[in-house]
Amino acid sequence: MTRHIHIVKVHHLTLSFPTRKDPNPKPVLDDVDFGIRDGEILGLIGNSGSGKTMTSLAIAGLLPEAASISSGQIKFAGEDLLAMTPKQRRAMLGKDIGMIFQEPSTALDPLMTVGKHLDEVLTAHMESPVSPEDRHKKIVEMLETVGFTDADEISSRYPHQLSGGQRQRVLIAGAALLKPRLLICDEPTSSLDTVTTVSILALLKELCHKFRMTILFISHDLSAVRGFCDRVMVMRDGKIVDKDTTSDILNNPKNSFTAELLTNARLDTHILGLKPAAVDYSKSPVLKAENISAGYGKSLFDFSKRKRSAEKPDDYILHDVSLEIFPDEILGLIGGSGSGKTTLIRSILGLLSHTGTVNIKSSSIGVIFQDPVSCLNPAHTIKWHMFEALKASRKAGAIKSSLTGAARKAEDLKLITAMLEKCGLGAEHLMRRPNELSGGQRQRVAIAMCHIQEPALIIADEPFSSLDASSSAELLKLMTDINRERHTSFLLITHNIHIVRQVCPRVIVMNDGRICEEGLTSEVLNAPQSECTFALLEAERLIHG
Amino acid sequence: MSRSRKTNPTAYRSPEASAFYTVGFILLGIVIAAFLVSLFWTPYAPDATDAASKLMAPCASHPFGTDNFGRDVLSRIMAASKYTIFISVAGVFFALLLGIISGIPAGYYGGITDRAVMLLGNSIMCFPGILLALVAVAVFGASVTNVIFALGLVFAPTFARVCRTGTMEIKELDYITHARVMGVGPVRLMTSHIFPNLIPQLLPATVIGLANMTLFESGMSYLGLGVQPPDASFGKMLADAQAYITVAPWLIVFPALMLIFYILGLYFISEGLRVTLAKGAKR
């Protein structure tokens, strides 16, 4: 096959989803025109619905049945793809064009072993019969290439026995098995944690060089292309709005939309100037947890397992963790996924049986969770939520009230309205239900609920991870305000180093169920002592700059 | 997540769901209208016999014909709808009650409570079809009350399962953890935090339960173990009509149609609910 400058050339492609009711809808792809150079890594960036996935599917020939291409051409290595029969196009898939997708957890058939998945690719494109042994050899080789040391064993495993990163590697192995010339990667890392993301990107880059592959890399996150892509295209509403080299896009965007995307992605610019309260470390701590070890309980009838777990403390997720939180303090807690952060707070909150002691100098602890969708009860109004919080704290004896009946109710309502107001929510939100609020608003309600109970400590478990930058910044501002004004301590769990740097005077780093480093933020982050802290910082730096 | 969306997800209608609702409510409406009218008026007394005009084909004075006692089929169908509706509603209510009070704690506490409730529920579900209800009625005698209790018992595990699974999912959600951390007690958690969120799951199950309950009830009446004569029920009317299957087909056609209308109407509504809730959840 001859080499072309552009392995893929998309000429003025327009694509829409016509229905009987609306034969000429707004096109999903509007006059898209670009080329992918042979051997390059091209980034394709855009918000959801911008048409980036449709573009890739059009190239691969996997468009949904309802889609209709009204004009344009797609050429792959000089051949017109749209003129081909479905069978011809199918023959190219896997062989000339490989694809990997966003969600590795569901992208593999749960009933098939890894080996069978890969074998399927081989058999589908076999021109002459290849013996099973040869095929197996090839599969094992490929698995080793994508970084499995125990490739032979991996090939007999089922998808559920693999971690997310491992699955993505298997998918990459499948897509790259026949050394296709083009690899389309549709958000391959967006459901992986930062450390894994870095390693997957490294792998893709390596394969790109090794097999002389071209990569079309699709992402909604502009920062993800840093250090990975050669060129970047930005899409918006089915059009390509910007096209440039990666460094130009990131450092001096010419297009206003690109610039907007860029600022939105960077939280650090929003949160400059937030000041937490000053901490007096000589005071006695609000929370003192000592030697906490915990694991998840076994089912009642599983006697055999239970016995073993008593003998083998290895089943524990948390090993001997101790920590203190002082009044007025915002303590940062960072660590990779699976490091035991969530288990730790569940133990502190008493939701999980554990060994060790937890001493809390407060009648109640407030919590804010990661997921703004499930943090509020969808069946009830915001008013109900607030009253519920108030009632619960009254029952616990935290807040006393001498009033009774209607008067008390009116008093409470006033209190609630004031509290919501303080958290940036007007009285009109009282009668709304959680699904009528945005994610940031819901997190505010959660804070308000905590706050109305006047706890000495609020634990916030990744409260920003599903919020955009501006909402995160507003939320963070609210938290620091509360911290300063009400002297409420926070335990803030996050993966965002910028935030930790900005608001936490002290930080704890966890890895593998243990605290691996602990100290003043400036010291820990600037001169990490332990390897895991270093790895964490390095990954963050690579991804988020 | 836009701020402007104020619609309740359950109020969302897709064209598919509206079609289901329209047909469902029309079919159900026919039966319910027959029932409501029968409370105040029927063309003839439903169990008034008239030997002179027996087995009459549909005509002006008896639009649906008469049976072998000369009773007006239309009047009897109207009266029968009362039992069909009453038994299905009362039975489902009883089953729901049992299901909720056993299923939610089972899902919430887990462990031995869960095991015990599920074991009992599974054991009840191991009796195929209406066997258990038949036996219960055989043992305690055929009467409307016994049929309701027997069918309620048979259907309770279905609802218990829905409640249990739902509770298990919901109790893991952050807002329940949040409430627990706030200090809300288990009873209040189950009643006002968890239960309202089970309603979207229970609603289609309840409607389907009504339909299935009617299937079972009419089957039992057909076998003579349900509503007792001279009271009319669709199943018993069909059983009596079997003897006249060739000479008086209207005795089969009209009760069968009403029965199918009722069940089908409920199925369509539950189908609509299912579509609506699925769409609502997606949004």
Add this chain to the structure above:
Amino acid sequence: MQHSVTKILVFATASVTALGSLAACSKKPDDSNSATVGITQEPAVFDPHTVVAAGDEEIIYNIYEGLLKFDHQGTLNPCLATEYEISDDASVYTFTIREGVKFHDGSDLDANDVVYSLKRAAGLLDGQDNVALVSELDSIKAVDVTSDGKVQVTLEESNTELLSYFTTGIIPEGYDNCQAAPVGTGPFKFDSYNPGLSVVLVKNDKYWQNGLPYLDKVTFKVCADMDTGLTELNNGNIDIFPYLTADRAAQLDPAKFNTLSNGSNMVQIFALNNSVKPLDDVRVRKAINYAVNRKDIISVTMDGAGVELTTAMSPAMGSYYDTSLNGTFDQDIDKAKSLMAEAGYENGFDITCTVPSSYLIHVNTAVELASELKAIGINLTIEQVDWATWLETVYTGRQYETTVIALTSTYAPYDVLQRYISDSDGNFINYNNPLADDLLRQIPVTTDPAARTELYHKVLGLLTEDACSVYLQDPTTITVVSTRLEGYYVYPMYVQDMSTVKLSGN
């Protein structure tokens, strides 16, 4: 892909239809020398002395024979006894035993077999504690073989009415396994019993009546109810089906089936428990009698095939029946209402009717009664119970208010009326009239036939006057017989005599 899938579908549909046509061709005309009789009751008892249910009697009539035997006209004929003698005071019966009769097991019938059988029936055998298996024969004091080989039965007291009970089956001496393996002298031998399905009888080649029976095999097939019987008839699975209603019989093709009918000599009664309020008031009972329209009941339940009754005996009983009572209780709502008012129930009352659910005719009658009684303000609730419960609570326990049932009887008129003696076991309506008791006690000891008839008439008159219950009808037995058979007679009793049945044209 679509192609192959469509192929699978076509194949699936084709295989279903192919199998479907198999079902159609499995039916072929039956020309074997056998007949199948549909029965609606599960046969349970094959012992001629313990049999209670009429349904069992139907079958074992062909297996066992008594000293005497009824024919289809209700005449009592000699059978295993060639002749009999009754002493003047009617306390000693003497039978001459027929010779040359063989049991199904090959042994010969002799007087000792008869003595054993009668003693067993009367509870006189050792270890029976004097509990009669056939309660009517309880009055037998002794059974002996006379010197000339006759059998002499001695009674505790005179009884002119006992003759018809000597139809009780005779079994070989010492034989006690009638339930599992019935042995008698009848025209058919017991072959097999498939519970819930059928009873098969085969020809008794050594039957004492020459030439009988004609058929080689008779199957009694259990049909769930009358309607299944009807469909089975239509399908040609059964040849004879008794106890159809007229409207159902009318649905059958007259070219394929003959419809025979006969009075059943049954008395269908709307029984009123005379000892519960408000039924203890004769005016209430009379009011109910006047409120009932017997003609409509017969029309609804039997499609008109029945004889209206106003008293405790069927007109089929001939001279014992008192024709002067006809029309006593013709429907008269006004009269009924005024009687109700007189008794203090102008607003009516609620009452329950407990009926055995297995008998459609009684359930239907109750339904019609409920509708008719509304006219005088009586609100009749129907409670269906299974047969066992009915026997336990209604018949034996007498814990009921009203019920509907048919009283079957042999041709003995005394059998019909003795239940009205106040302390009789069969007096489940709790009728209590000393005058009637007295009259009824005189009957067995009265030897003059005319005087006896007179006594019967007096008793019937009393029963009507007291309106002890509501007598409804003598339902006509309608039996449908396939035209491939002939020689079938409808008996006025609950029996199927298959001995005279043969294939048409043979």
Add this chain to the structure above:
Amino acid sequence: MQSKARYLAGKIIELLLTLLVVSWLVFAAFSIIPGDTARVMLGPNASEAQVELLREEMGLNRPLLSRYGSWLLGLITFNPGTSYAYNVGVGELMAQRLPVTIGMSVIAMIMVILVSYPLAIISARKPGKLGDQICSVIGHILFAIPPYVASLLLILLAGSVFSLATVGNYVKPSEDFFGYVGCLLLPSFAIALPKIAMSFKFLRSSIIEQRTSDYVRTSKSHGLSDMKILIRHVLPNSNVSSITIISIILSDILGGSLIVEQVFNLPGLGRLLLSAISRRDFPLLSGIVFYLAFITVLLYFISDIAASLADPRIRLK
């Protein structure tokens, strides 16, 4: 391997526990029945002494627990006593009737699979299109027709249109196997109809769900043909979820056959059950009820095991 064995062991314990509870339920139901069994058996004319004698003989005077023990022992040894009404062993009676009920259930199940699978596959190919919608609407209607009503309508249809004799011509399998299958076809069809609808509906949505799943997309990107994807991925995965549904359908079919037998006058377990009910034949009744439940428990057990064999994920749970 070990996890598989442990899963199996757990399932067997669950099976035994369920059976134990089922036996309690059945025994309890029949122990609290009103009415004197011995009196019912002997009829109204028996003396109190005779009744007492029988009670003693039947062990009705023994304590509840000891009666339960011997009853359970009888069940386990497949010798659950003697029917009051027939005077025949319950096991023998049930064995006579089993061919009808089991035959009908098996034929109905075959029909369900033969019809619903192809229809679901075709329907799911183009969801929302006319063919799919027609199938779905018919499915809903079939779903709403009770089996006995379907039976009545089929009898009417077969009798009046095709002049087929449909009722009561039961042929024993030992006499004429094809005749046996033939006579069970129509009743099986009546039971199968709503279940075809149920299985169609389930399979259709399951296939649609699988077809749009991520791993199908992966396979497509590997260049597999639609047919291969259907056979290798979509059907195996929807089968895994159908196994449970199929066991529920089988149990429903078993229950449905009890009524349909009555309509078609077939000598199966259903009619035996009804006659046992109407004659208060409790040894027979409890035997039928327990063994039917036993069959169902077994079905669920087998389906669990089958699901665990088909789905590697279950073994680890």
